[in-house]
Amino acid sequence: MIEHVLIIFIAFxxxxxxxxxxxxxxxxxxxxxxxxxGKCSEVIHSDFSRFLGVPVEILGMIYYAFxxxxxxxxxxxxxxxxxxxPFLLIASTLAFFFSVYLTFIQxxxxxxxxxxxxxxxxxxxxxFLLAVLGSLEVVLPFLSEHKQIFLIxxxxxxxxxxxxxxxxxxxxxxxxxxxxxxEHESEVLSTISDFIWFAxxxxxxxxxxxxxxxxxxxxxxxxxxxxxxxxxxxxINGSILSFLVAPKLVRISFGQQHHHKxxxxxxxxxxxxxxxPISIVSWYSAFVLGILPHTAPYTVTQLFFVYLxxxxxxLICSQLWERHLTxxxxxxxx
Numbered sequence: 228m229i230e231h232v233l234i235i236f237i238a239f240x241x242x243x244x245x246x247x248x249x250x251x252x253x254x255x256x257x258x259x260x261x262x263x264x265g266k267c268s269e270v271i272h273s274d275f276s277r278f279l280g281v282p283v284e285i286l287g288m289i290y291y292a293f294x295x296x297x298x299x300x301x302x303x304x305x306x307x308x309x310x311x312x313p314f315l316l317i318a319s320t321l322a323f324f325f326s327v328y329l330t331f332i333q334x335x336x337x338x339x340x341x342x343x344x345x346x347x348x349x350x351x352x353x354x355f356l357l358a359v360l361g362s363l364e365v366v367l368p369f370l371s372e373h374k375q376i377f378l379i380x381x382x383x384x385x386x387x388x389x390x391x392x393x394x395x396x397x398x399x400x401x402x403x404x405x406x407x408x409x410e411h412e413s414e415v416l417s418t419i420s421d422f423i424w425f426a427x428x429x430x431x432x433x434x435x436x437x438x439x440x441x442x443x444x445x446x447x448x449x450x451x452x453x454x455x456x457x458x459x460x461x462x463i464n465g466s467i468l469s470f471l472v473a474p475k476l477v478r479i480s481f482g483q484q485h486h487h488k489x490x491x492x493x494x495x496x497x498x499x500x501x502x503x504p505i506s507i508v509s510w511y512s513a514f515v516l517g518i519l520p521h522t523a524p525y526t527v528t529q530l531f532f533v534y535l536x537x538x539x540x541x542l543i544c545s546q547l548w549e550r551h552l553t554x555x556x557x558x559x560x561x
Contacts, residue, residue, distance in 0.1 A: 230357040230360050230361030231298045231301060231302040231357075231361055232292065232302065232357070233353075233357055234295075234298050234354050234357050234358060234361070235295055235298045235302070237350050237353055237354055237357075237412075238291045238292075238294040238295035238298070238350075238354060238525060238531050239291070240350065241287065241290075241291035241294075241350040241351070242287075242288055242291035242292050242295060243348060244287075244343060244346060245284050245287030245288040245291060245347065246284075246286075246288055246461055247343070248271055248284045248343055248344075248347075249282065249284035249285065249288065250285060251267075251268075251271070252271050252272065252276070252282070252352065261341065261342050261343065262343075265339075265340050265341050265342035265343075265345075266340060266341060267341040267342060267343055267344070268336060269337070269339045269341075270304045270333060270339050270340070270341035270344055271283075271284070271344070273337055273339075274417070275329075275332045275336065275337065275490050276371050278421055278424070278425075279388050279421045279425065281381035283329065286325075287347060290322050291350075293318060294315060294319065294354060297311055297315045297318075298315060298388065301315065307315075310495075312361075312365055313362065313365060313366060313369040313370075315358060316358045316359065316362045316366060317432065317436075319351070319354050319355045319358040319530055320355060320358075320432050320435070321428060321429075321432050322354070323351050323352055323355035324350045324428045324431055324432060325351070325428060326347065326351035326352065327348070328424060328428070329344065329348065330344075330345065330348050331466065331470075332470060333345075333364075333469045335466060335471065336470035336471070339439075340424045352372060352531035366439075367439065367440060370436050370437075370439055370440045371440045373441070374437065377433045377436040377437050378433075378437060380429060380433045381429075381433035381434060381437060381517070382517070382518075383429075384426045384427075384429035384430045384433060385426070385430060385514050385517055386514070387422065387425075387429075388422075388423055388426030388427060388510060389510045389511065389514050389553075391422040391423045391426060392423055392465075392506055392507060392510045393507065394419055394421065395416060395419045395423065395503075395506075396503045396504075396506060396507050398412070398415060398419070399416060399499060399503055400432075407458040423465065423469075426463070427461070430458065431458075434458075438451075449521060449525050449526055449527045449529075449530055450516045450519045450525065451487075451516075452527055452533065453516055453527055453530040453531060454512075454513050454516035454517060457491075457512050457516065457534065459514045460505070460509045461506065461509045461510060461513060464502055464505045464506050464509065468499065468502040468503070468506065472495055472498055472499050472502060480524060496549070497546075497549055500545045500546060500548070500549040501542060501545070501546075503545065504538075504541040504544075504545040505538065505542070508534070508537050508543065509538075512534050512537065512559075516530070
């Protein structure tokens with residue numbers, strides 16, 4: 228198939244690109260050419276250049292090599308390796324979501340764009356689209372046949388994200404009691420955050436696998452529609468908290484070069500006490516909505532009312548707790 232041939236070529240190019248980035252990252256003294264006036268060096272040496280402790284370039288090399296070899300086998304030895312086609316599609320889907328995540332980090336958190344990184348994201352996107360086009364005949368039967376497996380993975384990823392988010396909020400509030408975040412505390416939050424984003428990636432991938440074969444039924448389900456909205460809130464809220472609020476708190480408390488007004492740390496702390504509860508309520512709501520049967524007699528309005536009411540109660544409690552901590556800190560300082 229022409230799609231498979233194109234995927235092999237693009238995956239090989241992606242492997243060479245990831246290898247080049249890995250080499251340039253190790254040899255810091257060499258000049259790093261970044262086309263289109265990009266900020267490649269700043270991006271690949273940033274705090275976000277690792278995921279779960281593994282350099283992103285190595286993850287890219289592994290992915291591209293897996294895709295290239297996999298499609299060579301599927302194309303050349305289809306009788307023996309034709310069964311691997313859906314698994315290659317799953318890998319390309321996960322890589323696509325990961326590339327979107329990395330691109331968002333460049334735009335929102337780093338405010339720097341790496342031309343080579345964007346090219347790699349384009350490779351992942353094209354491979355994903357070609358994999359979908361070349362696997363339509365086998366994808367739907369595969370998804371229907373392995374529905375239970377995707378459901379188990381979906382529930383496990385929801386549990387992982389829920390647990391990691393709970394830990395993040397607990398640690399975040401605890402660390403901010405002294406109005407600062409130490410370097411060790413920042414590393415702890417960063418590691419847990421990686422697990423959360425990993426869980427979100429699996430949730431989106433398995434959710435898509437569950438949705439496609441049963442889209443007609445799920446589109447009429449109140450639980451599914453509200454859960455899809457809540458998951459969107461989780462992603463947007465987590466992005467703001469992880470990439471905009473938390474880094475600013477760390478920069479101020481570490482005393483790094485950062486222009487800010489008096490009281491900005493306190494304001495950012497208050498924002499964190501808003502976003503944290505939103506994250507917790509949204510994760511628990513998504514988890515509960517996910518385990519409710521689609522035939523449950525609840526309307527979209529009823530489910531939204533419960534979600535928004537829970538959100539309001541928790542937000543009020545969090546703001547009262549923040550004010551209590553502020554008064555306590557002032558009394559201690561005086």
